[in-house]
Amino acid sequence: MDLDEIVxxxxxALDPYDLMDIEAGRIxxxxxxxxxxxxxxxxxxxxxxxxxxxxxxxxxxxxxHATLDDTLEALFARFAAAGVTDLHxxxxxxxxxxxxxxxxxVLDEWRTTNSTTRALMRSRDGDEIATTVGQYPARWQAFHLxxxxxxxxxxxxxxxxxEEAVERLAWRTRVARFIVAESHPEVTVKAMADRTAVGxxxxxxxxxxxxxxxxxxxxxxxxxxxxxxxxxxxxSVG
Numbered sequence: 001m002d003l004d005e006i007v008x009x010x011x012x013a014l015d016p017y018d019l020m021d022i023e024a025g026r027i028x029x030x031x032x033x034x035x036x037x038x039x040x041x042x043x044x045x046x047x048x049x050x051x052x053x054x055x056x057x058x059x060x061x062x063x064x065h066a067t068l069d070d071t072l073e074a075l076f077a078r079f080a081a082a083g084v085t086d087l088h089x090x091x092x093x094x095x096x097x098x099x100x101x102x103x104x105x106v107l108d109e110w111r112t113t114n115s116t117t118r119a120l121m122r123s124r125d126g127d128e129i130a131t132t133v134g135q136y137p138a139r140w141q142a143f144h145l146x147x148x149x150x151x152x153x154x155x156x157x158x159x160x161x162x163e164e165a166v167e168r169l170a171w172r173t174r175v176a177r178f179i180v181a182e183s184h185p186e187v188t189v190k191a192m193a194d195r196t197a198v199g200x201x202x203x204x205x206x207x208x209x210x211x212x213x214x215x216x217x218x219x220x221x222x223x224x225x226x227x228x229x230x231x232x233x234x235x236s237v238g
Contacts, residue, residue: 006181007140010174010191016142017122019171023149024114027057030158031107039103043155044219052095053155054106059094061113064145068120070130121145140182147175147237151217173209176216176237183236200233213237 031054039051048056066075084090098106124138131141150172160168177189177196188199196212198205205227207215214220215234224231 003178003181003185006178006189010178011143014143014171014174016139016146017118017125019146019175020118020121020142020149023146023153024118026158026160027149027153027156028107028111030153030156031103034103036103041157043157045155048095050156051103051106052099053152054103054110055095055098055101056091057149057152058098058106058110058113059091060148061110061117062094064117064121065113067129067131067141068117068124072130072132117145140178143175143178144237147172147179147217151219151237154219169209169213172213176213179236180216180234184233187233198230198234200227200229203227203229205230 031050034050039054040049042049043053045053045056062075063072066072079090079093082093084093098109101109121138121142125142127138128135129138129141130136150168173196174191177191180187180189186200188197190197192206195206195208198207198212207226211220211224211226212234214224215226215231217237218231218235220226220231
């Protein structure tokens, strides 16, 4: 299934701006009610506690605003001056810059800047925005941002009702198929009822929704039976 076909079949019925609003609301509500001791709890993000993940979310809005304002060159110049050499060091810089700020300050920063991002992204629907890969459809970028919010909501431990779990898994599976097909065109992905068929070189597997999303977000358990080559081929989201 090629990318255009996946866009038509997987994304047509989804509104990425609504998905962003929902996931942001879940994160905000959870962190707003989190006890002070809860902020230092570890997360699946190596060496990051909840404060650090929230700081990463806040820092990520710098990039989001730069894409919308077409100021990526200035942002990358600041990164270079700070010694950033790759995505990992850029992410770590954003966390380090906010490590000594209070939990409330970090949450307030993210809440304000993310709200602006969501409003501006919605207003740019149908347009293209500047990204690291050049001009890119705002609507597609919104799907990436919704997926990132969702994976970090999970990292933070945001609870979900049974109904939310079903709805979130459904859309996240569809969006993950799109992102994998876009990021790794050499990997084949195909929806099959309640599973996703994945082909990486000569390795063919069928994964249930939860396993597929975990693989695409790099959150599979170390003892997962999913072959290493499939893990590497799928990791794309968040």
